[in-house]
Amino acid sequence: xxNIDQPTEMTxxxxxxxxxNCTYQTSGFNGLFWYQxxxxxxxxxxxxxVLDGLEEKGRFSSFLSxxxxxxxxxxxxxxxxxxxxxLCAVRATDKLIFGTGTxxxxxx
Amino acid sequence: xxxxxxxxxxLIKTRGQQVTLSCSPISGHRSVSWYQQTPGQGLQxxxxxxxxxxxxxxxxxxxxxxxxxxxxxSEMNVSTLELGDSALYLCASSRDxxxxxxxxxxxxxxLLVL
Numbered sequence: 001x002x003n004i005d006q007p008t009e010m011t012x013x014x015x016x017x018x019x020x021n022c023t024y025q026t027s028g029f030n031g032l033f034w035y036q037x038x039x040x041x042x043x044x045x046x047x048x049x050v051l052d053g054l055e056e057k058g059r060f061s062s063f064l065s066x067x068x069x070x071x072x073x074x075x076x077x078x079x080x081x082x083x084x085x086x087l088c089a090v091r092a093t094d095k096l097i098f099g100t101g102t103x104x105x106x107x108x
Numbered sequence: 109x110x111x112x113x114x115x116x117x118x119l120i121k122t123r124g125q126q127v128t129l130s131c132s133p134i135s136g137h138r139s140v141s142w143y144q145q146t147p148g149q150g151l152q153x154x155x156x157x158x159x160x161x162x163x164x165x166x167x168x169x170x171x172x173x174x175x176x177x178x179x180x181x182s183e184m185n186v187s188t189l190e191l192g193d194s195a196l197y198l199c200a201s202s203r204d205x206x207x208x209x210x211x212x213x214x215x216x217x218x219l220l221v222l
Contacts, residue, residue: 030208041215042213042214042216043198043213045210045211045212048208050208087150087151094164095153095164096141097153098150098152098153100149101150
């Protein structure tokens with residue numbers, strides 16, 4: 001079957017660093033996406049990894065290991081506005097499959 | 109450039125009715141995908157359209173259908189509504205039908221079935 005796992009909830013403090021993990025088992029792999037979704041809003045694109053390694057984009061970085069079926073999203077210098085759900089999605093053979101999302105709460 | 113737009117934003121229907129949701133992709137985008145989002149299940153893939161053809165379909169019953177027009181706008185229809193169809197329906201567009209293409213989401217249509 002096809003499966004994407006990520007923690008349901010995480011909490012962190014403003015200014016800290018948090019790592020959100022995602023493991024996957026899919027039929028075919030054509031890249032992994034991370035999206036951010038604030039409550040009541042549409043998901044917005046954060047990052048895309050198709051090759052192993054780290055992709056850095058400002059305060060956000062995303063890592064991929066295809067051999068381990070593993071990715072993480074790293075958020076640095078957390079801000080209150082980073083409180084949101086973070087969705088891991090894998091482009092399998094024929095479609096984009098989403099995890100159920102990790103709800104991150106940032107406290108002052 | 110305008111983003112993905114969806115209409116209506118909110119909808120209340122009763123069991124047994126049908127509903128049609130509309131999605132206008134980002135200008136120049138030719139691929140449109142539809143998702144159902146519920147608190148327990150997350151985003152579930154419904155179908156994907158490109159060049160007016162359904163390219164992929166998720167595991168939803170035949171009550172869920174869609175189509176795409178020549179201007180890339182898309183509609184999805186749900187017939188004989190059930191309580192469990194209450195959800196946020198999201199549309200996403202991408203430039204092309206390519207596995208590497210990033211999908212950009214619209215604000216969604218929140219459907220409540222009573």
